[in-house]
Amino acid sequence: MNATTVRLGDRSYKIRIEKSLKMLPRQLKSLNLGTDAVLITNPKINSLFGKKVKYALRDSGLKVNPVLVPDSERAKSVKEAVRLLGAISRIDGKGKRICVVALGGGVVGDLAGFVASIYKRGVPYIQIPTTLLAQVDSSIGGKVAIDLTTGKNLTGSFYQPRIVYIDISFIRDLSRRDFISGMAEIIKYGIIKDKRLFNYLRDNRSAILRRETKALLEIITRCVKIKAGIVSKDERERKSIRTILNFGHTAGHAIETASGYSGYYSHGEAIGLGMIVAARISNRLGRLSAADLLKIEDTAGSYGLPTRIKRIDTRKIMRSLAYDKKFIHGVTRLVLPVRIGKVVIKERIPEEVIRRELKRLSSKITPADDR
Ligand SMILES: NC(=O)c1ccc[n+]([C@@H]2O[C@H](COP(=O)([O-])OP(=O)(O)OC[C@H]3O[C@@H](n4cnc5c(N)ncnc54)[C@H](O)[C@@H]3O)[C@@H](O)[C@H]2O)c1
Ligand SMILES: [Zn+2]
Structure with missing residues (x-):
């Protein structure tokens, strides 16, 4: 093929x-x-x-x-x-x-x-x-x-x-849950590098969820090309090029750890939440438009990924975050979307900003509600 x-x-x-x-x-x-x-x-x-x-x-x-x-x-x-x-x-x-x-x-x-x-x-x-x-x-x-x-x-x-x-x-x-877990990573590729892919995911949701060959081929090929390109340029994550693949994974891993790998959240579900946390932080810092934030949340939700953190205490997530190997020497470092298809690596984000967005996502407050 x-x-x-x-x-x-x-x-x-x-x-x-x-x-x-x-x-x-x-x-x-x-x-x-x-x-x-x-x-x-x-x-x-x-x-x-x-x-x-x-x-x-x-x-x-x-x-x-x-x-x-x-x-x-x-x-x-x-x-x-x-x-x-x-x-x-x-x-x-x-x-x-x-x-x-x-x-x-x-x-x-x-x-x-x-x-x-x-x-x-x-x-x-x-x-x-x-x-x-x-x-x-x-x-x-x-x-x-x-x-x-x-x-x-x-x-x-x-x-x-x-x-x-x-x-x-x-x-x-593949089970529905494992399929959706993989979809979280595919949505990630769209947000970090490929607006066309992101739009394709929004426009072809039912064909993708039905796992039609043509749709699968399209999305898998796009993602493979992106990952191959990134690895070819920065195999060992030394130039920060490969780092963008961690989008959603910092908060996501902390959510996974805090839920005790109990299976309450699969990897993809946790990463979906991690992407929303990062997008909300970016919006809060004035880097991501409200329209793009909405698109990210809406796309994740439309594929059956959770858009609220349930049953996990924010303090527990913050504790897990402190152990993340990507949080170099206690300095907070996150991959933040600035628009669909483009992310930046941002250091020294105040812990308070992260905690607040985690907390908001655990309750029902939307960013628009509390402005
Ligand atoms: N090396 C990397 O760069 C990298 C990147 C991301 C994740 N990971 C690792 O990947 C692991 C998660 O991988 P995963 O999500 O594929 O989980 P998994 O390997 O546990 O597979 C999920 C489930 O699907 C079953 N399964 C596999 N193929 C199937 C099929 N075609 N039909 C039906 N069932 C099938 C498996 O038996 C398993 O029960 C984690 O350990 C994570 O750390 C590694
Ligand atoms: Zn992952």
Whole structure:
């Protein structure tokens, strides 16, 4: 269908966006990945797509060795990583060249990529993302990690895959909640970089929610291009270019943490709220028009994302915020929208401003009400 390249010199790689797995064998053959594939996935994804992925991998000349991990964030643990390393080393042997295949959402992708980055100081890996979030975000860019008991993604590295193969047909089986969670990231791309995408999301909501192929192809392709472009320019987030991808994630992560990862808010739902918090702060600081703020809130709400913070104490969110690794040395730093399609990084936002907007979003006060 179409392809985008993440340009990183001799570590450059393609992101293929397809409607099926038909092109996978040919793509893999050209990469010379090795002799044995360790296919890392979870039981649910295995039962949905395991068989056809195994066929495609075999067609490319690889011997396939499936290894299953639990289905949840719990899989991104030290224990699972160690168990996987053991499994890989037992599959490995004389004359073999191992590669890792990550088949799943962000959880499987982050874990499998991390393990591939450390086994024998790094073996090739490929991403076959199966959730909307993984297809537009986590499978691209090489951030791989596991969680520690003290926090999410605390152990990891930058390790790029050799290819990302996106089969959009996988999205049909996704639960409504996981689909909407992925939509939050897509809305994010529209706000940070692409007004046309944002308008497309507003004009084609029912086709997108029905998961029509044409609509999925359009939005996934746009997001993949944006992420690939950003990663190509700032792989390790050193020039603040990649930082804009954190839009909505500072307050969003704090909301996620404060809800105790209880599942009350999914990642996307929390990020949706985080984007609204940032947009309201920007409006309050006179940087974002009321009309654009309304559009952001309205678009998030129209996709079924929450637009109010429920059941979480603002003080708890503020405490979580203080631990955020993006809040450098206690200095508040946020990505703020200034118009649809453009954001800025703003430092030294008074904590009081953040607290106030969080509080307002937890009650029913709209910015217009209290002017
Ligand atoms: N590396 C990065 O740059 C990056 C970026 C964003 C998020 N992440 C990480 O991604 C993780 C979240 O990823 P996620 O939202 O994909 O969650 P997930 O991997 O837990 O998947 C969500 C659920 O969907 C199921 N599933 C997967 N594909 C399916 C399909 N096609 N049909 C039906 N069910 C399917 C999974 O089994 C799981 O139950 C977090 O750990 C987060 O830290 C990483
Ligand atoms: Zn995210």
